[in-house]
Amino acid sequence: MKRRPLFYLLSATVLVLGLLAIYLLGRVTTYQEEVKQGPAPEVAANPYLAAENFLRGRGLQVQRADGLERLADLPSVGQTLLLLGERDRITPRQNERLLEWAARGGHLLVVAERLYDEDKGESGDLLLDRLGIQQLRSKDLEKPAEDAAPDEADPEQEAESDDADAYPELTKLYLENEKAPAYIGFDTDFHLYDSQNRAHAWANSARTTHLLQLQYGEGLISVVTDAWIWQNGKIGEYDNAWLLWYLTQDSAVTLLYRADRDNLASLLGRYFPEALAAFALLLALGLWHVGQRSGPLQPLPALSRRQLQEHLRGSADFLLRRSGQRTLLQDLQQDIQRRARRRHPGFERLGVAEQWQTLGRLSRLPPGHVSQAMRPVPDKRLSAADFTRQVAHLQTLRNAL
Secondary structure, eight states, X not given: OOHHHHHHHHHHHHHHHHHHHHHHHHHOOOOOOOOOOOSOHHHHHOTTHHHHHXXXXXXXXXXXXXXXXXXXXXXXXXXXXXXXXXXXXXXXXXXXXXXXXXXXXXXXXXEOOSOOBTTTTBOSOHHHHHHXXXXXXXXXXXXXXXXXXXXTSOHHHHHHHHHHTSSTTSEEEOOTTOSSOEEEOOOTTEEEEETTOOEXXXXXXXXXXXXEEEXXXXXXXXXXXXSGGGSTTTTTSTTHHHHHHHHHTTSEEEEEOOSSOOOHHHHHHHHOHHHHHHHHHHHHHHHHHHHSOSSOOOOOOOGGGOOHHHHHHHHHHHHHHHHOHHHHHXXXXXXXXXXXXXHSTTGXXXXXXXXXXXXXXXXXXXXXXXXXXXXXXXSSOOOHHHHHHHHHHHHHHHHHO
């Protein structure tokens, strides 16, 4: 009889739970959500990884370099060097090595980094100044001349002008046997000017030039206004990837991300800022501890205390510290001998024993006192008691003469 109520209770519980599950499943809606976790670590660490993979996919041999030391064993013929890193700390010798490498048959591609200063007559970019290539701001260029009047304009010329300016913000590269140009997304805020008229190929937007190519010795040098068109987020836009392939085709490619290496200070500041801050704080505390006073300041003595006796004592202490005991004692002995020569002519020609006897007779002091006063001064430093005793004997003898 007791099992039946328990069975009914369990059955009711299972039924309620089943109905609740059916209700909840009927209310649930399934959906898919895509969570973007950002680029992979290798993509974040290398802004030109997509460019490398693109060139490898076109069958080109691609390698990466981190410094100009790679030029020592890098062949020139059949090689393209993409110098994409900053060149603000490049040395004149390194600049010469780059030009020598290109002159032997290599293809050097560099990015214009600095604006040309008309007042100084240079931009500070050693390589571009050497080639006579100037980078200017587009807003500083002279405005083009006004177009001809509509009634005098050529209809065919107007049609060609309209087609050429269909995309004024894009850079156009025209090739032979091609009906349409390639479009590249360079930054139109900057313009390249060939002051020496050495370029044989170029690419322009509506008003500005963004790519120049010129022969240098047996090789080729290409200059662009910016390289961000080949970074991971921009290489897929317009014909940016095609331009990279066009400039590097039929050659091995070396991508140089850094033209110079960081020094120790910059590396420490980049990777160990907390340690540097702690060291600076510890150094400041150490200097503060060493520089603090060990006791209270002593008040300046009143002017009334500065009597003649104190001046004499101070002068004596100064002479003792500067000259030493030996010099002071010898000065007293020489003073005694000068007084003896005045009172007894020929004193300096007497022997030491006779001089001491003469001093005893002149001063009326016992021979023991005279010998203690006039004995040679030892080289070693005397104690304070011996020094005081010796000075007292000399003073007594000098005062007696």
